[in-house]
Amino acid sequence: MPQAQASPQLLLLAEPLVREGLSGLLGGAGYRLALRIEELVGAPVLVVWDVAATLPAATLLRELEQLRGRWPGAGLLLLLAADAPYPSTWLLQLPVEGLLQQGEPEELTRAVATLLAGGRVVELRPLGGPRAAAEPEALPGAVGLGQWLLQSGLAQIEAERRRCHQWLELADRGGLARLLLRGRLRELAAARRLLLWLWGPIAMAWPEVLPDPAPAAPLPLPPTASSTAITLRQRTAEGVWQAIQERLVAASSGELTNASGQLLALEGLSPVHRRDLLLALISQLDLLVLRLRQEQLRGEELQERWLQLQPDLRRLALRAMAGEYVQLPQEGSLLPVADTLSASADLQISDPELPTPLPMLAALVQAQPLLVDGRLLAPDEPLALLQLEALIANWLIRSAELISAELLACCSTWPELRRYLLCADLLATRNLERLRNQLNAQQRWSSVFERPVQLYESQRLLYRLEGGTIVTVQLTEPRDAELRQLGWLQQLVTLALEARDALAPQVHGALRRIGDLVVVVLTQVIGRAIGLIGRGIVQGMGRSFGRS
16 A cells, blocks of 8 residues: 555644644654645645734635645644634634644644544634623613613623622522522513613613623624534534534533523423433434434425424433333322323423524535525534534523423422422422413513514524523524514514604604703803892992992
């Protein structure tokens, strides 16, 4: 076998000192290394480029285009320093197969092996973290006479929110204190929405996003304040789903924290069953994706098949979470938990806030491009993969919410089931019923007020898993068809928003004219009158002193 086939040829582009270190690290792995372009024998299989931190972004992009033009079939691996001045969102759009920022030696060898096998690797660890806590939140476009009230009120709410999060992180906080703190966070979220509704742009009022510890970036861009790690072993539909599945399993395996600003029924389950439910849904989704690939459906048929199989998927996940062989007493007899819950739970309901599943299914099943920020990207592109992961995570959280709400309803009539499935705080009937009432009230408020606002503003609320934390992001997409299907009460909400937008300039102009009139009256009329009175008093006092 020729030597070129036995050992791939790598081209190292770096400063001399860094190049020697890379040569010693990769040379022992059996690769043929070219430390300079003159040492190449034919075209390289992979170009490893250690980018200097002072290189301008335009120059970096131009150099990448030249490397692509010179060796079209070669892969590109960029090595970045921790203080690289490039934003993560810009780096994810570069035409390269590998990005490694502040990487360890073993990560570099694994990345090279993955790229040579046809995969993709992204490891971004920016040195610059989130903005300082004391930095005020930027509020572009805040209008109205109460701009100062808006900014000061939001600053006070943000300070109180951070204080509550610090208390939540303390290890000695018990169950009751944690419930009180989470209630306080929901009160702060409602107060912030009210302030934004009164004085700020309406687009900022709903829904409230309580990030922890930094605001989540809107889709399709990933959060720049945290690290981004993507490893694709194969740049196919199977490889993309495998990478997303591994990331979701890792995010669901630990203890979940709710930083969405919404009350979730999933929080009522014990941490073990909460984790088991999410992992069961991921496992059933894996089987469903494999089944859809075998059926080879396309278009509307694929979407209809997906919707048809959703109740069975939820039922299988519910049985896997409950345990096939677990039995609990009820009124003097032992009942199988899985069978009883599967028969009594209504899993046919659907969530109207779930986006159309066809783009997600087409990317997972057929590797079709995904529309991201107005561009069609292959599913293995980092931005497309992150948006695809957000769509799947949203389906995962919302499906778990539907199942958890049914479980809470079953537990209300089966006391023994509470000890098995729910948190210790919900063993009391009063606490369980309070939670169910709060969830129902939140759902009604969302259906009557929040959803019409989101439809009118073409916004969709997505749940996402970030490092064991449930956060929310806003996805902008046309929702005119859903807007036309609203009931009369929901349409009144949209009409009120439209009237507010139409009347706001006139009201603002009228208030400004009234303010100008008040200024004129105070300065020109009342002020002059006061001045004349004061002058008369002074003159009278002067005459009195003159006579004396």
